[in-house]
Amino acid sequence: MSxxxxxxxxxxxxMVGKDCVAIACDLRLGxxxxxxxxxxxxxxxxxxxxxxxLTGLATDVATVSELFRFKVNMYRLREERDIGPQTFAxxxxxxxxxxxxxxxxxxPVVAGINEKTGKPFICGxxxxxxxxxxxxxxxxxxxxxxxxGTCEGLWEPDLEPEDLFETISQALLNAVDRDALSGWxxxxxxxxxxxVTKRLLKGRQD
Amino acid sequence: MNHFPEAWGRPxxxxxxxxxxxxxxxxxxxxxxxxxxxxxxxxxxxTSVIAVKYKDGVVIAADNLAxxxxxxxxxxxxxxxxFNKKAVVGFGGDVSDMQYLDRLLNSLDVKENYSHxxxxxxxxxxxxxxxxxxxxxxxxxxxxxxxFNPLWNxxxxxxxxxxxxxxxxSVDLLGTTFSAPTLATGFxxxxxxxxxxxxxxxxxxxxxxxxxxxxxxxKECMKVLFYRDARSMNEYSIAVVDKSGVDxxxxxxxxxxxxxxxxxxxxxxxxxx
Amino acid sequence: xxxxxSFAMPSEAPTYSFAAAQSASGQPRQHGFYPYTDNGGxxxxxxxxxxxxxxxxxxxxxxxxxxxxxxxxxFKLGGSGPNHEGSKIVLSVVGFAADGNALQERLDTIVKMxxxxxxKDISVHACAQRLSHILxxxxxxxxxxxxxxxxxxxxxxxALYSYDPVxxxxxxxxxxxxxxxxxxMPFLDNQVNLKNQYDxxxxxxxxxxxxxxxxxxxxxxxxxxxDAFTSAVERHIEVGDGLQMMIITKDGIEEVYTPLKQD
Numbered sequence: 002m003s004x005x006x007x008x009x010x011x012x013x014x015x016m017v018g019k020d021c022v023a024i025a026c027d028l029r030l031g032x033x034x035x036x037x038x039x040x041x042x043x044x045x046x047x048x049x050x051x052x053x054x055l056t057g058l059a060t061d062v063a064t065v066s067e068l069f070r071f072k073v074n075m076y077r078l079r080e081e082r083d084i085g086p087q088t089f090a091x092x093x094x095x096x097x098x099x100x101x102x103x104x105x106x107x108x109p110v111v112a113g114i115n116e117k118t119g120k121p122f123i124c125g126x127x128x129x130x131x132x133x134x135x136x137x138x139x140x141x142x143x144x145x146x147x148x149x150g151t152c153e154g155l156w157e158p159d160l161e162p163e164d165l166f167e168t169i170s171q172a173l174l175n176a177v178d179r180d181a182l183s184g185w186x187x188x189x190x191x192x193x194x195x196x197v198t199k200r201l202l203k204g205r206q207d
Numbered sequence: 208m209n210h211f212p213e214a215w216g217r218p219x220x221x222x223x224x225x226x227x228x229x230x231x232x233x234x235x236x237x238x239x240x241x242x243x244x245x246x247x248x249x250x251x252x253x254t255s256v257i258a259v260k261y262k263d264g265v266v267i268a269a270d271n272l273a274x275x276x277x278x279x280x281x282x283x284x285x286x287x288x289x290f291n292k293k294a295v296v297g298f299g300g301d302v303s304d305m306q307y308l309d310r311l312l313n314s315l316d317v318k319e320n321y322s323h324x325x326x327x328x329x330x331x332x333x334x335x336x337x338x339x340x341x342x343x344x345x346x347x348x349x350x351x352x353x354x355f356n357p358l359w360n361x362x363x364x365x366x367x368x369x370x371x372x373x374x375x376x377s378v379d380l381l382g383t384t385f386s387a388p389t390l391a392t393g394f395x396x397x398x399x400x401x402x403x404x405x406x407x408x409x410x411x412x413x414x415x416x417x418x419x420x421x422x423x424x425x426k427e428c429m430k431v432l433f434y435r436d437a438r439s440m441n442e443y444s445i446a447v448v449d450k451s452g453v454d455x456x457x458x459x460x461x462x463x464x465x466x467x468x469x470x471x472x473x474x475x476x477x478x479x480x
Numbered sequence: 481x482x483x484x485x486s487f488a489m490p491s492e493a494p495t496y497s498f499a500a501a502q503s504a505s506g507q508p509r510q511h512g513f514y515p516y517t518d519n520g521g522x523x524x525x526x527x528x529x530x531x532x533x534x535x536x537x538x539x540x541x542x543x544x545x546x547x548x549x550x551x552x553x554x555f556k557l558g559g560s561g562p563n564h565e566g567s568k569i570v571l572s573v574v575g576f577a578a579d580g581n582a583l584q585e586r587l588d589t590i591v592k593m594x595x596x597x598x599x600k601d602i603s604v605h606a607c608a609q610r611l612s613h614i615l616x617x618x619x620x621x622x623x624x625x626x627x628x629x630x631x632x633x634x635x636x637x638x639a640l641y642s643y644d645p646v647x648x649x650x651x652x653x654x655x656x657x658x659x660x661x662x663x664x665m666p667f668l669d670n671q672v673n674l675k676n677q678y679d680x681x682x683x684x685x686x687x688x689x690x691x692x693x694x695x696x697x698x699x700x701x702x703x704x705x706x707d708a709f710t711s712a713v714e715r716h717i718e719v720g721d722g723l724q725m726m727i728i729t730k731d732g733i734e735e736v737y738t739p740l741k742q743d
Contacts, residue, residue, distance in 0.1 A: 150663025151670065153711035171677075175670040179662065204676075220495040247513055349578055352515050353621075377547075381517055382578035385540050387548035396545050409549075 005058045005106035006128075008033060010182025012142035013043050013054035014173050015112040015123040016156060017135075018165035021193045022121040024052050024112035025173045027144075027204070029185040030059055039185040039206070043142075047073045048083030050192050053093070054110035056142035057128070061105045072096070086113030086122040090132060097130030104128045108141035112192065119194055138172075144183040147176035166191050166200070174204050249301035249359040251275050253286045254438045255395030256297035256363045257428050259403055260373040260388045260413045261421035264449030265365035267295055267375075268425050270433070271457070272440040273302045279440065287444045289453045291316050294337035294366030295446045296344070299392040300380065301359035308358060311347070312340075337366025337374045337448070341384070349382025357381070361392035366448045373413070373449075388413035391428075394436040399428035418447065430461050434468075516624045517542065519577040520718030522658035523553055524708060525628040526672060527638030529695040531729045532630035534572045535705045536658075537713070537740060538722035549721035549742065551577065555584040556726070556733055558591035558601065567733060569607055569631040570726045574658035575645070576624035583623045587611055604631035608641040608649060615647030622646050626657035630728055638695075638728070653693070660712035660719045667711065671704050672696065698727065706738070713740050 010031045015024040030041035044054045045066045053069060055062040072092060076084050084092070090111045097105060105128060112123045124132050125139035133139065138156055140148035151172040160168055170189055177183040187202040218226070232243060251273050258267035273281035286298045288309050296312070298305040315335075324330035335343070341364040351358050357380040368374040376386035388410055389403035406424045407413045425445065433439045441464075446455040473479070520541035525534045536553035539546060553574055559567030571587060573580035590610055594602040602610075608629050615623055622645045633639040642655040654672045656664035669675040674691040682689035696704075705725060712719045720740050727734040 146662040147666045149715040150660070150665070150667050150711060153663070153714050154667040154671075154707055171670055174676040175666040178669065178675065179666040225495075245513070349582060352513075352578075355513060355515065357513055357515075381515065381576075382582075383517065383519065383542075383547075383576075384578065384581065385548040385551050387550070390548075396542075400545075 005061075006056075006108065007143050007182065009057075009059040009062075010143045010180075011041075011043055011056040011059075011062075012140075012144035012148060012173065012177050012180065012183040013056045013108075013110050014138060014140045014148050014152065014169060014176075015054065015110045015125075016138040016152070016160075016165060016169045016172075017121045017123055018160040018162060020114075020119070020121065021162045021165055021191060022112045022114060022123055023165045023169040023189065023191050024054055024110065024123075025169050025187055025189040026054050026056070027142075027173065027177050027183045027185065027187050029177075029183055031182060034181070036185065042188050044188055044190060045069070047089055048077070048085075050116065050197065051084055051086045051089050051113035052111070052190055052192065053089070054112070054141065055107045056110075057108050058106035061107045065105050065107050065109075068096070069093070083116070085115055085117070086111055087115060089113070090122075090124050090126075093126060094130040094132050097126060097128065101129050108145075110139045110141050112139075112190075114192055114194060121192075142183060144176045144180035147179045148172060151176045162191050162193055162198075166198075170200075170202055174202065178205055245356040246301070246304070246359055249304075251280060251302040252438070253284065253299050253302055253305065254436055255391060255393040255399065255432055256286065256299045256361070257391040257395045257399045257403065257425060257432075258297065258363045258365050258375050258389070259407055259416070259421045259425055260365075260375045261416040261418055262414050263373070263418070264367065264447060265295075265373050265375050266418070266421045266425045266445065266447050267297050267363060267365050268429055268443055268445040268459075269297045269299070270429065270440050270443040272438070272442075274438045277437070279438075282440060282442070285444055285457050287446050287455060287457070288312065289446070289455055290337075290340055290366075291319060291334045292331065292452050293334060293448070294340050294364060295448050295453055295455070296340070297363040297365070297392075299361040304358040304360050308344070308347070308360065308362075315343070336369050337364055338368040338376075340364055340366070341374070341376045341378065345378045345382060345384045348378050348380065352380060352382050363390050363392060366453075367450060371450060394438070395428070395432060398431055398435055402428050402431060418449075422447065426459075426462070430464060433461055433464075434466075516576050516579075518575065518624075518659075519547070519551075520659045521553055521574050522656065522660040522664065522709075522712055522716070522719050523572040523574045523626070523628055524654075524656045524664055524668070524705060525572065525630050525640045525642070526654040526668070526696075526701050526705065527630065527640040527652075528698060528701055530632075530636060530638065531698055531701075531727055532570075532632065532638035532640050533698075533701050533705060533725060533727050534570045534628060534630045535709065535723060535725040536572050536574065537709060537719050538724055538737075539718065539720050540577060541718050544717075546721075552724055553580065554724050554726050555588070557584075557588050557607065558595060564588075568601065568728060568730075569604055569629065570728055570733060571611070572628045572630070572657075573625045575626055579623040580625045583614065583625060583627065586614055590614075604629065604633055604639045604641070607631070608639075608651070611641075611643065612647040612649045615643060615645065617647075619646050626661075628655055628657055630726075632728060632730055636730055656708070658719075660716040663712050663715060664708045667708055668704070671707075672701075702727075709740060 013026040026043035030038040109126045138152045191198040256269040269286040273284040323333040361379045365375045391399040441461040444457040523536035540551035556564035556567040557569040627643040629641040643649045674693045677691040678688040725736045
């Protein structure tokens with residue numbers, strides 16, 4: 002268990018619904034088996050409807066999220082508008098590939114709604130920036146196997162926002178309950194065209 | 208502590224006196240004075256064996272080469288061994304272990320003939336079927352792996368089961384067994400199996416396949432294996448097992464080779480100029 | 481040079497047992513023999529009020545190769561004849577297939593000998609404990625398998641026991657094992673044991689009431705099993721080709737085979 006990706010633990014998942022997307026993460030921060038914090042969210046907002054989830058090495062999660070805060074602020078100053086999810090995904094990809102031979106130990110997930118087209122968008126990355134454009138869901142973190150199982154079993158196309166919230170919450174909660182390194186509550190964002198709902202879930206505290 | 212890792216953890220002669228070889232197994236105490244040693248790697252090896260089930264029987268093939276590492280050492284080694292007129296075993300892997308198993312099977316055959324009589328239709332019925340033979344071999348292989356003394360082979364056993372349906376199954380050095388309409392060991396699992404599965408995707412396709420098509424598919428695979436497997440040769444044995452018995456040919460040559468594709472190959476495959 | 485002269489020269493080194501044999505094989509070894517392999521695949525068992533369902537995919541793999549598309553991982557125990565007629569206990573094994581077959585054969589013989597010696601069928605409870613002992617007897621050279629045993633207990637209720645490779649065991653409502661166990665198990669927690677599901681009519685916050693799992697009927701369980709496997713097939717390369725299900729009731733064992741994706 003010396004993989005940098007599995008030292009601190011954590012899980013993140015994003016899903017597409019009907020004219021909406023959802024992204025959720027757990028709240029645990031640990032050092033191997035020892036839990037250090039139960040308030041370490043792994044989702045970061047970048048503008049009105051673009052969200053980034055980061056799992057992996059906690060120090061890199063903090064650093065990379067700050068790096069993108071800087072980059073997105075610079076983008077906003079130059080362009081005088083918010084960054085869209087697709088543009089942000091490409092920024093994430095190229096920024097990760099810059100560190101091709103000394104990567105950030107993170108597995109990012111991007112979710113958002115394109116302001117122009119109104120279409121939902123999600124994608125995932127490996128630690129060196131290869132993009133996975135999925136039409137259904139993206140998972141990452143130490144509970145990714147479990148998340149693949151729950152998402153593949155629970156997800157269906159064209160879920161309305163409330164149903165999507167229930168689906169992503171059940172998928173995440175049940176997945177992290179079978180992973181010793183993830184859990185301790187969750188944050189869930191439901192992103193619609195002109196509304197974002199953030200909910201805090203209380204999960205098992207063990 | 209000294210600089211000889213092989214000595215670490217062993218009793219030192221200057222402290223404990225030298226080891227008394229009487230405590231070794233009888234077979235080793237007198238001769239070598241050293242403990243039993245087991246095969247850790249194969250030495251002289253045979254490459255792929257491939258086989259297909261068709262509607263009335265099975266076709267099996269293996270080339271006649273026994274390699275010593277990358278050296279093509281023996282070029283007339285027959286790796287298909289018939290057993291009591293009803294079955295054929297194809298051997299991949301270590302050739303000396305193949306010869307041991309062949310001796311074992313011959314003594315088994317002799318015992319079978321003593322207890323059942325031979326050379327008449329009635330006593331033939333009582334002989335072991337290919338299915339029985341496969342069970343026997345799988346137990347031998349599993350026993351040897353469990354003793355940490357493996358027979359370093361991958362075997363294909365083919366013939367007919369008691370009810371007369373075609374039978375084809377495999378056993379390897381770990382005692383792993385499985386059965387399928389087409390099977391291939393070694394390199395053949397990568398190169399021949401996809402071709403054979405195209406011809407025979409499932410059990411139903413195998414029941415519809417005639418002998419000529421089965422033989423043609425196997426011969427085509429032997430050719431592809433010769434093109435790409437560096438431990439193969441162009442002379443091979445092929446056997447057809449059906450209810451009339453075993454038809455084994457041990458001096459077949461590859462036909463209709465075309466090396467035209469070789470001209471197109473540059474570098475390792477992605478190079479274009 | 482001074483550092484070299486401080487080394488003990490080979491001639492001064494103490495001799496030790498089997499020195500000659502060791503130096504003969506002292507060169508770097510190319511192969512060592514490892515007696516295990518993983519043949520992939522997954523199994524799953526769920527017990528109901530009056531039945532137990534065991535299921536397993538039929539793919540057998542070696543690395544990225546598919547050995548065969550039909551290698552059953554479910555075995556009927558006891559009963560008579562080659563088809564185990566009258567059997568009411570099923571063993572599923574996943575992991576190293578050769579060990580799985582050896583284990584199944586041993587337990588089958590034991591179940592048959594029990595009937596021969598005692599004149600009655602072995603209970604699942606007794607069979608389960610015997611399986612634990614067989615596994616533990618090979619504690620230092622284990623059968624590399626995850627076993628699940630299913631049947632009907634003495635009260636007529638579905639019984640399901642799951643094991644680790646060295647015989648530690650437990651009776652459970654549901655269990656997934658094998659390559660895709662990590663994918664299937666949290667789904668089962670949610671759909672069978674209703675984990676993380678609360679009564680929508682209960683109060684907010686800490687007044688929430690967890691939904692109570694009740695034994696499921698047979699068709700629901702069959703549906704969950706199918707969903708679990710079709711999901712596992714999508715995301716795990718070692719799972720696929722076919723789904724074999726055995727439904728054990730007081731009347732015997734029903735076997736169902738359905739194809740799965742072959743990619």
